[in-house]
Amino acid sequence: MRVVHFIRNYADERGLPQPAAPRGVDNVPTVYLTSDTTKTNLHQQYQTSCTEAGSRVIEITAFKEIGRMCLPHIRIAGPRDDVCAKCETLRRGVMDAVTEEEKLTATDSFRNHILLAQKVKMFDT
Template sequence: MEKNAKALYLMGILQDDRSSDVTKRGMKRLRYRYTFKFSGKLVCRRTFHVCYDIGRSALKGIMSHMLEHGVVPKNHGNKGRRPKHALCFDDVQRVVAYLLNCAEREGIPLPAAPRGRDNIPQIYLPASTTKLDLFKDYQQNCASNIRIVKLTAFKSIWSSCVPNIRIASPRDDVCAICENLRKRVVDAIEEDEQLEATDAYGDHIRQGKRVCLLINNLYLYYAPQNLF
């Protein structure tokens, strides 16, 4: 039985045999006397605890709730309240802007969405990057008068608002040419073929690093100084 349903069930049992709200003299009753029953038979309070598997404090809480509100479901005291540490729209917007800037600067977008139901293509960040590294960089780029979200909130905003930005796994962080060259190295039988494939693979990796460095330098040259 669920907690709220069990509490309502016990309230009904206690309410039936509870003393009235006024005394014999017509005064407001300050103390209420309850009778405890199980299967229609009177039992002691300790037996009531055991039979209904409820602790002493929980039963006292149910009785206090009945005195104050009657036989109604219990609500948590913080229900409807906004926590002091709740994030505002600007906090979320700054994190999203930072992640979009990172994706534009370092990400490799896929030509199309991987599945038919997705309308936004995936953007892969380098496999050498971690969420903790990006969070530390986000902290450093925030101004001193701007609220910085915690790591857990940073990850939650990332997964909720921009799930298409992902960190590539080592398997994903390769292109088609890399796959073909690596396959040539594995499938090579002669030593000359293996050396030729290895040299071609190394040249391709070095060329990719030069292109990546050039793109990063161009972005840093033309990008605005402040990310936010």
């Protein structure tokens, strides 16, 4: 139960919940952890919290298995999943542009958005 609570709390604090569940899944929306999160780093944070609380620590294989079985809707985002809705819209705009001018305008908008997002991310860390 400690593992489930730890992962759930971590996802509540840092996860990116999706607005709706994928088709054919138990109506539980997926929560993506950022792509720079790894299961090993997550387990290390779990170990630290258990050590501080004086609780027993389980090994990483059991940690991964519990997460996979009990919390299948919490996933680590791949590089293509870890984008905001505006990124996706701007990327589609580049793909859908017909003329050279439309392509350049869409590409500039997309580039400016990415640069702004990088500045915000650097400021947050």
